[in-house]
Amino acid sequence: MEYAIVYVEILVLCAVYALIILRSTTDDLGTNFEVRFFKMMMRVYIVMMVADGFTQLQYNDVIRAPLFWVAFAYSSYQFLLGTLSVLWLIFAEMQISDTQMSKRMVLAVVVVPLIVMFVLSFGSIRYGWYYTFDDAGHFVRGPLFPLMNAFAYIYFFATTVHAFVKLRTEKSLVRRRRLRLLGLFIVAPMIGATLQLVIGGYPFVPPSISIGFIFIFVNIQSDQINVDALTGLNNRKSMENYVSGMIENASEHAAFYLFVIDADRFKEINDSKGHVEGDRALRLIADALRATADTFKGFVSRYGGDEFVAVVEATGRSLPDAFYEQVDIQLKRISEKNALEYPLSVSAGCSRCATPLTSVSALIADADKMLYIRKSSKR
């Protein structure tokens, strides 16, 4: 009995964590659909904990109930675990591949398996496919027992494989991070499932899934903290973290350039065309800088207002001029693509860092000075 109570305590802890995650999942976690599925997963998980808790309390005679109810709770738990894995697949697929799943696909990987799982789980109460209880009320594995968890884990596993396959071709840093996150979700549940198989009799699967969720949630949250909402670039804070890391390791062999980029006559756009158009201009500049940073394998962030900061390692190519050139090319391309009515241009300045004996603000101030000179010479 003591055992059952601590078992249930673990489940309660997991359920409360899921509840906290559910409550703090705000609409800005992702697209509407993603948020909905994520929340649904949390709800399913909480009900799953309740079902497992009931199973344990009854099985260990803390609550006395007919065997049917023990089996019912257990079957519900199994079915919910299957449902959770299907939801996870949908949630992850939405982010891995941008295209919507076709109707056929949904039928094949969502609807049919769910029905099969439902029949097998609840049918076991009567026909003992997965498990039965012997006369003494002890749990006995049935002929299809190995299938029981396999369903869920095949789904978890498939998502991981897909995420890592996609990772090989994905270029954008933000997306790569997200893909890696989705792929790594499986680690904790896999360890949990292995422990459950080897040791058995202890609740390993529920907390291991919970660890996976916490891992995902906490990481998505901190991505949000580090990303500028308007442009999707890194924000100022993550730039400061990044640059101070670069400064620490800077030397003549590991030098880098820091660029400060400022939109030309942005105030005019903002004042004459309004904030909405101003925001659009900032997004386009961000796109151009992102493309530029990609070609130099550099880092780019929004510093605030109409100012951006980029960091590029000083290797090979004739920096900083090649960088300026590339920014102009990209800006021109994007302006044309979007048929902009006003000219969109930027001015930039840079500073070179080859020593750890400097600071982020000093580098920015230096680049800023150069930016100002270059800007005045334009007029």
Next chain:
Amino acid sequence: MFSTKYTVVYVELLMVCFIFVSVMLSKVSRDLGTKNEVRAFKWMLRIFLVMMVLDSITQIHHARLIQPSLTAISLVYATYMFLIGLMSLMWLAFAEMQINERVIQDPRFIAFCAALAVLFAIPCYGTLVTGWMFSFDADGVFQRGPFFVICNALSYTGVIIATIRSLYASMRTTAPSRKRRMRMLASFMLAPLIGALLQWLIGGYPMVGPCLCIGIMFVFVSLQNDMIHLDALTGLNNRKSLDRYLEEIRPHASELKSYYLFIVDADEFKKVNDRLGHIEGDRALRRIADALRMTGDAFYGFIARFGGDEFVAVTENSYLKDPEDFVKAMSDNLKSICEKHKIEYPLTVSIGYTRIASPSMHTGKILSAADQMLYAKKKEKT
């Protein structure tokens, strides 16, 4: 004597807490607060991790699965109890810094914390000699000493002080974001409180650990959420929160219950930025934010940084009869803050506003109406 199965699941629970908190610890980034706040919070989590390990050892010992020397196991117990006190002190430091950022530079506060830590250490480790808190009988079974309960209660001192202080601060402040933060700090107390209560009611089960684990998650998530919804430079609400706030109030707007939305824009900010550099520019923005915070408090308004050198304030008409009052208060507050901080260049703002009196006005329209007035005012000035 409990079964081995019980011990295993007990230790599993502690390990689950351990892993949950480790995941959070790995994501406590530098920017979750000021440097010292982050440090205190991280130490709290680290102490918690050690506590979970020590508690596991005591359980395994309790089940006679290991047979260390009595001195060794006493040390484990004593350290465990000492760490409870230390963790609660870390929480006090963390909470105090939120209430007053500079407290960490106050030698009296440091002395107070150090004294409390020594106060915990004496009974915890002294019990090895005196047996006040606990001792082991001839069979090696744990026995509570005469002062067990008192010493245990003592270790909650830090949390209790922190709770009272933050409750008091939450009552005194009018700024909604600060009020929320203070309430959050105060409600952390619930975690150890419920844990201790459960432990007392149905002893023999691990209650404090999991409850603290939940409390930590709660705090961590609120801090993260604040990071997402607040502007890093000024600590005001960011644009995301503004959009959400406007969506929230819009359906309730009517002729009776109307709102004023103000757009506050720094004058000649570009010049400050270009001539004196970004760092001075940032400082100017913080000063404006301070002035806006004061003004917002006075009229119970919602304030946010819109982006760049633009800020937004929204107030309800029941707190503000004439919008020009707000404009005047804002300029006065900014002037006095500039004098206080000896700002040498002229730092002024222009303010445009609009009235929201019907649910049909969408956000873009509201903003552009206020923007137009702002633009007109700016033109007047130049």
